[in-house]
Amino acid sequence: MSVLVRDDGFHTEDFDGLAVELAPTTKPDEIATLIANAGLVVVRFDSFADGRGFTLGRLVRAAGYTGRLRARGPLIADQYAMARRAGFDEVEIPPEIAARQSEADWLSRADWQAHDYRKRLGFKGCDSLLA
Amino acid sequence: MYQHNDFDQAFLRNRNAQFRSQVERRLSGSLTEDEFKPLRLMNGVYLQLHAYMLRVAIPYGTLSADQMRVLAEVAERWDRGYGHFTTRQNIQFNWVALTDIPDILDRMAEVGMHAIQSSGNCIRNTTADALAGASADELADPRPYAELIRQWSTDHAEFQFLPRKFKIAVTGSPEDRAAIAAHDVGLQLVEQGGEIGFRVLVGGGLGRTPMLAQELRAFLPSAELLPYLEAILSAYNLIGRRDNKYKARIKITVFEHGIDTFRAAVEEQFAKIRPAYTGEDQALLAEIAAQFALPDLRENLAEFDATTRAVDPLYAAWAARAVTDHKRADHASVTVALKVAGEEPGDASAAQMRALADIAERYGYNELRITHSQNVVLPHVAREDLPTVHAALLRAGLAAANMGRLGDIIACPGMDYCALATARSIPLAQEIAQHFQTLGLEEEIGALNLKISGCINACGHHHLGHIGILGLDRAGAENYQITIGGHEGDKKHPAAIGEKMGPGFAYEAVVPALERLLRTYLDLRNGAEETFLDAVKRLGLAPFRAALYAEVRDAA
Numbered sequence A: 001m002s003v004l005v006r007d008d009g010f011h012t013e014d015f016d017g018l019a020v021e022l023a024p025t026t027k028p029d030e031i032a033t034l035i036a037n038a039g040l041v042v043v044r045f046d047s048f049a050d051g052r053g054f055t056l057g058r059l060v061r062a063a064g065y066t067g068r069l070r071a072r073g074p075l076i077a078d079q080y081a082m083a084r085r086a087g088f089d090e091v092e093i094p095p096e097i098a099a100r101q102s103e104a105d106w107l108s109r110a111d112w113q114a115h116d117y118r119k120r121l122g123f124k125g126c127d128s129l130l131a
Numbered sequence B: 001m002y003q004h005n006d007f008d009q010a011f012l013r014n015r016n017a018q019f020r021s022q023v024e025r026r027l028s029g030s031l032t033e034d035e036f037k038p039l040r041l042m043n044g045v046y047l048q049l050h051a052y053m054l055r056v057a058i059p060y061g062t063l064s065a066d067q068m069r070v071l072a073e074v075a076e077r078w079d080r081g082y083g084h085f086t087t088r089q090n091i092q093f094n095w096v097a098l099t100d101i102p103d104i105l106d107r108m109a110e111v112g113m114h115a116i117q118s119s120g121n122c123i124r125n126t127t128a129d130a131l132a133g134a135s136a137d138e139l140a141d142p143r144p145y146a147e148l149i150r151q152w153s154t155d156h157a158e159f160q161f162l163p164r165k166f167k168i169a170v171t172g173s174p175e176d177r178a179a180i181a182a183h184d185v186g187l188q189l190v191e192q193g194g195e196i197g198f199r200v201l202v203g204g205g206l207g208r209t210p211m212l213a214q215e216l217r218a219f220l221p222s223a224e225l226l227p228y229l230e231a232i233l234s235a236y237n238l239i240g241r242r243d244n245k246y247k248a249r250i251k252i253t254v255f256e257h258g259i260d261t262f263r264a265a266v267e268e269q270f271a272k273i274r275p276a277y278t279g280e281d282q283a284l285l286a287e288i289a290a291q292f293a294l295p296d297l298r299e300n301l302a303e304f305d306a307t308t309r310a311v312d313p314l315y316a317a318w319a320a321r322a323v324t325d326h327k328r329a330d331h332a333s334v335t336v337a338l339k340v341a342g343e344e345p346g347d348a349s350a351a352q353m354r355a356l357a358d359i360a361e362r363y364g365y366n367e368l369r370i371t372h373s374q375n376v377v378l379p380h381v382a383r384e385d386l387p388t389v390h391a392a393l394l395r396a397g398l399a400a401a402n403m404g405r406l407g408d409i410i411a412c413p414g415m416d417y418c419a420l421a422t423a424r425s426i427p428l429a430q431e432i433a434q435h436f437q438t439l440g441l442e443e444e445i446g447a448l449n450l451k452i453s454g455c456i457n458a459c460g461h462h463h464l465g466h467i468g469i470l471g472l473d474r475a476g477a478e479n480y481q482i483t484i485g486g487h488e489g490d491k492k493h494p495a496a497i498g499e500k501m502g503p504g505f506a507y508e509a510v511v512p513a514l515e516r517l518l519r520t521y522l523d524l525r526n527g528a529e530e531t532f533l534d535a536v537k538r539l540g541l542a543p544f545r546a547a548l549y550a551e552v553r554d555a556a
């Protein structure tokens, strides 16, 4: 089973409701319509090397979405801070990754608010994009 | 010069600790080779033909004497005693061990240096005019903006897994000494109604599909720089191609969608991002700019330069090439050629690095620059000290006076170091430089910019050489294609990509072909005032093509 990663470590699936998954090819102007009634928005990463999802995460926030936002795919622990800064609440990783990259590896990146140049330069964070 | 503050220092310590643990996690198997690769690349670690290579960033080309000494120390302790300065204001160490790299990074962090984002599909080291802050012809100093971009792009949450690498260059002068038209984004400081801003170019790049950047915005107010860059990168991150790495650079994105569609995508993103920036970056920019103020230039007996030129022909010949006018008339900038005939272009030994550091400390207000033509600049030298600096450079074997001449060749590492190479480039550069020096023609030929790449990736920028040489592989033999008429762009001639002359030449045939080409130029030119490039613009390609292939046709 896939594993959810949050700032306090690994969790099992705990969402029950209407989830909408956005593909990496989603166009910016389609987002608002697609996520209209979602209780959970999931942005799919097909590969950890494909960074489109980080920009899509921010755009979901910019579309006014305040609910739960998840990055799903074979991300690596080193990308946890990027996902959090891009507006995601959590990352859903396949079991194979969770078996190889320990909870400790992920927790070592839970300090995503520290050492952030962009924030220091006046970027208010993705929540500020909520209209 | 910019001094790392507490934030920068804490960032670097944390970053280096992360990389140390990434190397450990690779060795323990927690990270696969595929997963480790982008992580090592974004920390400057490249896997080459024979070994790992560490590419250290020299942001906007600026180094202090102490930083140069640490580079010398790295070369001696962990490499083979030398380093290689590149065309993008980096230094590469070609023979380091992966497991030593975390220690090297820690040592460099002590003097505020790093290798962050010097490779990989992320925003690379931002480059700038090597004479920034010193040259007489600049509108404004580009370095504070380059530093602002460095900070913003470092560890940016969204842009570390882009379709492809992304290079930004900034210039503050109308003489573009940073090749901005060959960058993914080129920024030129301009003035409009008394306000400073940027002319923004996008989509330049060389490689297998050379393209010059197009104008995206004629004037961007400087306060909007970061959100606007963020908009460009977001648009590219979403629509840049990921199906084919040869079509993934932003030049192809812009080409395929057209500049107008791309501009619309950027403006759409900009409208969303602009409100998320508080404008606090402007206060930081002011703090940064204060650190780039000119040093306290001392009063001196500047005439000593002119009087020495009058009596010492060796000094006069060197000074004519190496000395550039400074903002303040009693000072000058000195270019030191790392192009000693017979040595590898851009290479510097640890001893040479220390000699340069000593000279910079004693006569150069502690500052050094690395240029995009792989040379070193002492940006501020009192004219009174120029003869002494010349003598010190002579002792260090660094007083070659071939800047901007044929011997000042830019060449990529080619077959000697690079896994992707299809031909040698360094030995060819050495032979060309030596041949024309032996003939005594270098001075007579005058201003000439020759660039060599060892494969289609064009790291040597051959497309922008007045003469460009591209080494290919034809059925197992090296074959060199010659282009002419390329140019980085200045007030006289706009940037241009060189034209292919015809079939390539075997390794041994290149030097004779160049000699025919250049003798033809000497015959046809309107006096020594007309440079090779001027002559090509006036006469067209035909006489030069005929000269290149004359021998071949005679033999047939």
Ligand code: HEM
Residues within 6 Å of the ligand: B046, B048, B085, B086, B087, B088, B092, B164, B165, B182, B204, B205, B206, B207, B208, B245, B249, B411, B412, B413, B414, B417, B418, B419, B420, B457, B458, B459, B460
């Ligand atoms: C030896 C190791 C090196 C390797 C394997 C390497 C590899 C590459 C590759 C694959 C590209 C093309 C990327 C693309 O167009 O998407 C490239 C471009 C480039 N490289 Fe290198 N390179 C090396 C060393 C250097 C050195 C030593 C320099 C400077 C002297 C350099 C400067 C550049 C520049 C300026 C470009 C951009 C050209 C453009 O605008 O497309 N590289 N390199």
Ligand code: SF4
Residues within 6 Å of the ligand: B412, B413, B414, B415, B418, B419, B420, B421, B422, B453, B454, B455, B456, B457, B458, B459, B460
């Ligand atoms: S141009 Fe080719 S051979 Fe030269 S360094 Fe770049 S990739 Fe290597």
